[in-house]
Amino acid sequence: MELDPLLLSRIQFAFVVSFHAIFPVFTIGLASYIAVLHGLFYKTANPAWERLAVFWTKVFAVVFGMGVVSGIVMSFQFGTNWSNFAQASANFLGPMLSYEVVTAFFLEAGFLGVLLFGRGKVPQGVHLFAAIMVAVGTFISAFWILAANSWMQTPAGVELIDGRFHVVDWSEAIFNPSFSYRFSHKVLASFLTGGFVVAGVSAWYLLQKRDVEANKKALSMCLWLLLVLAPAQAVVGDFHGLNTLEHQPTKVAAMEGNWETSSHVPLLLFAIPDQANQTNAVEIGIPSLASIILRHDPEGVVPGLTEVAPEEQPPVWLVFWSFRVMVGLGLLMILVAVAGLWLRRGGRLYEHRGFLQLLRLMSVTPFVAVLAGWFVTETGRAPWLVYGLMNQAEALTPSLTGGMALFTLIGYAAVYAVVFWAGVYYLTRVVRQGMQDGEEIQGEVERPMRPLSASHTPFDDGPGSAAPGTQH
Amino acid sequence: MGGIDLAIIWAVIIGFGVIMYVLMDGFDLGLGILFPFAPDEAARDVMMNSVAPVWDGNETWLVLGGAGLLGAFPLVYSVFLPALYIGVFLLLAGLIFRGVAFEFRFKSRANRHWWNRAFCWGSAVAAFAQGAVVGAYIQGFAVEDFVYVGGPLDWLTPFSVLTGFGLMAGYALLGATWLIMKSEGHVQAWAYRITPTLLALVLAVFLIISLWTPFVNPDVWERWFGHIQLIWLFPVLALGCAVLIYQAVRSRREGLPFVATVGLYIFTYLGLVVSKWPVIVPPNYTIWDASSAPESQLFLLIGVLFVIPIVLTYTAWTYWVFRGKVKVGEGYH
Incomplete structure (x- = not known):
C-alpha cells in the first residue's frame, strides 16, 4: 500500500497540535483565576484565598511545564512537514511565532519565577503583580498564535510575489477579518475550561469533606x-x-x-x-x-x-x-x-x-x-x-515520503504517550494530596526556576518519598 | 535601510544564539552522557543538582533559534528541517525525555532507575543528533530552486556519524569540567580522572574532522588553503585551549578547565563559521539568499533586541545566585 505523506502529515499535525492545545487552553484560564485569588487575598487577608492560590499555582506549574514541552515540537513542525508553507509564509508567520516565543521568554524570565517561588520572599503586592503579569503574558502568547492562525483562515495585508507572501500592512495582517472573533471565542473557552476544572476539583473535595470552607x-x-x-x-x-x-x-x-x-x-x-x-x-x-x-x-x-x-x-x-x-x-x-x-x-x-x-x-x-x-x-x-491562496498539497514538504511521515507520527505518539501518562499521573497525585496548611507551605524548600519544582508532591510511593525534604 | 544590512545583524544574532545554546545546554547534556559512568547514586544527585536551576533556561535558546530562523532566514528553516527530518525527531524526542526525567527523578524513589535511563539516553541521542547536524551542515544539502530535493537519510554518512560522536565526546568534556568546578570530594576526583581521557577523545575526533572536511567539501579546502592565512589563528587558539585544559587539570585548578573548554568551543565554532561565511545553506545559498523580506526582519528585530538583554541579565543572575559548590546529600536551599 502506498503511504500518503499528505494525509499522514495532516494526521500528525492534528495530533501534535491537539495534544499541545489542551495545555494552554487550561493555563490561560487558570492564570487569570490565580491572579484573582491573589487579588482577593491581598484585599481581604482571608487565608482561604491563599490556600486556594497556592494549590492552584502548583497545578498551573505542572500543566505549564507540559505545555512548554509539547510546544517545542510545534515550533519545528512547519519546517519538517510543511516546508513549502514555511518558506512561502515566513515573512508573516516567522515574526508572529517568534514574538510568541519572545513573549514567553519574557514571562518566564521575569514573572513566572516570582509567582512560583516568590511567596514569602517578595512583598505581597509584588507577588500579586507577578501573578497578574503571568496572566497578561498568557493572553499575549495567545494573541500572536491566534493572529497567525486567523491569518491562515482569512488572509489579509499581504501580497503574493513569486510564491512568497510579503507583508504590506502589518496591522491589517494581524487584525485580519476573523481575528477578533477567534480571539474572544478562545479566551472565553479558556475561562470556561479553567472554571469547569476548578469547579470539578472543588466538588470532588466537597464530596470528600476536605477543606470545606x-x-x-x-x-x-x-x-x-x-x-x-x-x-x-x-x-x-x-x-x-x-x-x-x-x-x-x-x-x-x-x-x-x-x-x-x-x-x-x-x-x-x-x-x-x-x-x-x-x-x-x-x-x-x-x-x-x-x-x-x-x-x-x-x-x-x-x-x-x-x-x-x-x-x-x-x-x-x-x-x-x-x-x-x-x-x-x-x-x-x-x-x-x-x-x-x-x-x-x-x-x-x-x-x-x-x-x-x-x-x-x-x-x-x-x-x-x-x-x-x-x-x-x-x-x-x-x-x-x-x-x-495556498492549499495543503502545495504546502507539503516536497522531499517528504509516506514512510518518513509514518515513522515520526508513531514516534511522536509514543513520546507523548509517556509524557502524558507521567503528567496526568502526577497531576492526580497533586490533586489527591490536596491543599496544605500554612506551616507545610512554609516548610517547603525551593529549587527555583523550573515550573515543576513549584510542586513537591512525590511521584511514587517508593521508600523515602513519604518524608518531605528527603530529595533535597 | 540606509546602509544597515539586516541580514548581517540577524546572522550575528543567530550565530550568537547557536553558540550560547551549544555552551549552555552542552554541559548539562554532557552530564547526562556521563550519567551511567558516575561512581555512585550520590554523585548522580550532585550532577543533576548542579544543573537543575539552569537547564531549562539553557534550552530556551533552542526554541528562540528555531523561531528566529523561521522569521529571519526561512530558507535555513525550510531546507534543514526536511533534510534532517529523522534527526530532528530524534533530537526533540531526546530532549523531551530528558526534560521529563529531570523533573520526575527528583520526586521519585522506586522508579528512579527508569528516570536515570531516560535522562542518559535522552541526553545521548540529543547530543548525537546535534553533532550529526553539524556534519550534515559541513557536507551541504541537495537544494534545487530553494527546495530540498535529497533523500531522508542523506545526512547520515560516516562523516556525520563521526561528528555526532565527536559532539557527544565534546559535551561530555564540557560536563566533566563543569562538574570539576561545581563539586568536591569523590565526585570532583572522578571528574578530574575522566577529563584527560575525554580531552584526548575530543582532540582525536577534532583532528580527523579537520583532515576530512576539506575532502568532504572543496569550498572549505579553498577557504583554508587559499590566501587568507589569518583564519589559521582559530585552530591554533583552539589547540592552545586544549593544552590549557590539560595543564589546569594536572595542577588541580577548579574553574580553569571549564573556562578553557568554553574557549576550545568558541574557537572551533569560529573556525567552522569562517569556513562557510557567508554561505548559510551549503553549498550555494548565502545569508542574503536565505533572508526573509527586510520589513519582516526589521519587525522582528525590534522585539528581539528588546528581549535579549533581559534574558542575558536574567541568565547571569541565575548563575550568580546558584554559584558555588554542590555538596553530596543536598540540593539548593
Missing part, C-alpha cells in the same frame, strides 16, 4: 463565573459563525451539512453526510432554523457545499459532527451553570451529591469542546492551508 468559596465563585460566561460564549460563537459565513461559506455549509444553496434551510440535529453522492443519507432537522440563525430570516439563503467542486470541499462528516459535539457540550455547560444557580436556594449547592458528581464529570467537557471547535475550524478550511 475554601472549596465552597471556589465552587461558588466558579459557578457565578460560568453562569455569565457559558451563555456569553454562545453569543460570541454565533458572531464568530456569522463572520465565517461571510469569509468561508463552504465551512459553514459543512457545519450545517447543507449541500444545495437555498432558503428555508433546516437546522440538522442528526445527519449522515454522504460526500460521494453530495447529499445526506439520513437527516433529522428543524425546518428553516439554520436560515433563521445564520440570516435571521426564514427566507434567508444559506450557501451549499456544491457551490465548490467536490475536491475543494472539506471532509463534511468530520466538520458536521465536530460542530455538533462542540455546540452540544456548550449547551450542556449553560444548563449546568443554570442548575447551579437554582441549587443555591436553600444552600443545597454544596450538599447535593448528584450535582457535585456531575460537576466532577463536567471538568473534562471543556477540553473535548475546545478540541471539537478546533477540528471544525481547521478541517473546515480544507483543502486550503492559507484560505483561497
Whole structure:
C-alpha cells in the first residue's frame, strides 16, 4: 500500500497540535483565576484565598511545564512537514511565532519565577503583580498564535510575489477579518475550561469533606463565573459563525451539512453526510432554523457545499459532527451553570451529591469542546492551508515520503504517550494530596526556576518519598 | 535601510544564539552522557543538582533559534528541517525525555532507575543528533530552486556519524569540567580522572574532522588553503585551549578547565563559521539568499533586541545566585 505523506502529515499535525492545545487552553484560564485569588487575598487577608492560590499555582506549574514541552515540537513542525508553507509564509508567520516565543521568554524570565517561588520572599503586592503579569503574558502568547492562525483562515495585508507572501500592512495582517472573533471565542473557552476544572476539583473535595470552607468559596465563585460566561460564549460563537459565513461559506455549509444553496434551510440535529453522492443519507432537522440563525430570516439563503467542486470541499462528516459535539457540550455547560444557580436556594449547592458528581464529570467537557471547535475550524478550511491562496498539497514538504511521515507520527505518539501518562499521573497525585496548611507551605524548600519544582508532591510511593525534604 | 544590512545583524544574532545554546545546554547534556559512568547514586544527585536551576533556561535558546530562523532566514528553516527530518525527531524526542526525567527523578524513589535511563539516553541521542547536524551542515544539502530535493537519510554518512560522536565526546568534556568546578570530594576526583581521557577523545575526533572536511567539501579546502592565512589563528587558539585544559587539570585548578573548554568551543565554532561565511545553506545559498523580506526582519528585530538583554541579565543572575559548590546529600536551599 502506498503511504500518503499528505494525509499522514495532516494526521500528525492534528495530533501534535491537539495534544499541545489542551495545555494552554487550561493555563490561560487558570492564570487569570490565580491572579484573582491573589487579588482577593491581598484585599481581604482571608487565608482561604491563599490556600486556594497556592494549590492552584502548583497545578498551573505542572500543566505549564507540559505545555512548554509539547510546544517545542510545534515550533519545528512547519519546517519538517510543511516546508513549502514555511518558506512561502515566513515573512508573516516567522515574526508572529517568534514574538510568541519572545513573549514567553519574557514571562518566564521575569514573572513566572516570582509567582512560583516568590511567596514569602517578595512583598505581597509584588507577588500579586507577578501573578497578574503571568496572566497578561498568557493572553499575549495567545494573541500572536491566534493572529497567525486567523491569518491562515482569512488572509489579509499581504501580497503574493513569486510564491512568497510579503507583508504590506502589518496591522491589517494581524487584525485580519476573523481575528477578533477567534480571539474572544478562545479566551472565553479558556475561562470556561479553567472554571469547569476548578469547579470539578472543588466538588470532588466537597464530596470528600476536605477543606470545606475554601472549596465552597471556589465552587461558588466558579459557578457565578460560568453562569455569565457559558451563555456569553454562545453569543460570541454565533458572531464568530456569522463572520465565517461571510469569509468561508463552504465551512459553514459543512457545519450545517447543507449541500444545495437555498432558503428555508433546516437546522440538522442528526445527519449522515454522504460526500460521494453530495447529499445526506439520513437527516433529522428543524425546518428553516439554520436560515433563521445564520440570516435571521426564514427566507434567508444559506450557501451549499456544491457551490465548490467536490475536491475543494472539506471532509463534511468530520466538520458536521465536530460542530455538533462542540455546540452540544456548550449547551450542556449553560444548563449546568443554570442548575447551579437554582441549587443555591436553600444552600443545597454544596450538599447535593448528584450535582457535585456531575460537576466532577463536567471538568473534562471543556477540553473535548475546545478540541471539537478546533477540528471544525481547521478541517473546515480544507483543502486550503492559507484560505483561497495556498492549499495543503502545495504546502507539503516536497522531499517528504509516506514512510518518513509514518515513522515520526508513531514516534511522536509514543513520546507523548509517556509524557502524558507521567503528567496526568502526577497531576492526580497533586490533586489527591490536596491543599496544605500554612506551616507545610512554609516548610517547603525551593529549587527555583523550573515550573515543576513549584510542586513537591512525590511521584511514587517508593521508600523515602513519604518524608518531605528527603530529595533535597 | 540606509546602509544597515539586516541580514548581517540577524546572522550575528543567530550565530550568537547557536553558540550560547551549544555552551549552555552542552554541559548539562554532557552530564547526562556521563550519567551511567558516575561512581555512585550520590554523585548522580550532585550532577543533576548542579544543573537543575539552569537547564531549562539553557534550552530556551533552542526554541528562540528555531523561531528566529523561521522569521529571519526561512530558507535555513525550510531546507534543514526536511533534510534532517529523522534527526530532528530524534533530537526533540531526546530532549523531551530528558526534560521529563529531570523533573520526575527528583520526586521519585522506586522508579528512579527508569528516570536515570531516560535522562542518559535522552541526553545521548540529543547530543548525537546535534553533532550529526553539524556534519550534515559541513557536507551541504541537495537544494534545487530553494527546495530540498535529497533523500531522508542523506545526512547520515560516516562523516556525520563521526561528528555526532565527536559532539557527544565534546559535551561530555564540557560536563566533566563543569562538574570539576561545581563539586568536591569523590565526585570532583572522578571528574578530574575522566577529563584527560575525554580531552584526548575530543582532540582525536577534532583532528580527523579537520583532515576530512576539506575532502568532504572543496569550498572549505579553498577557504583554508587559499590566501587568507589569518583564519589559521582559530585552530591554533583552539589547540592552545586544549593544552590549557590539560595543564589546569594536572595542577588541580577548579574553574580553569571549564573556562578553557568554553574557549576550545568558541574557537572551533569560529573556525567552522569562517569556513562557510557567508554561505548559510551549503553549498550555494548565502545569508542574503536565505533572508526573509527586510520589513519582516526589521519587525522582528525590534522585539528581539528588546528581549535579549533581559534574558542575558536574567541568565547571569541565575548563575550568580546558584554559584558555588554542590555538596553530596543536598540540593539548593
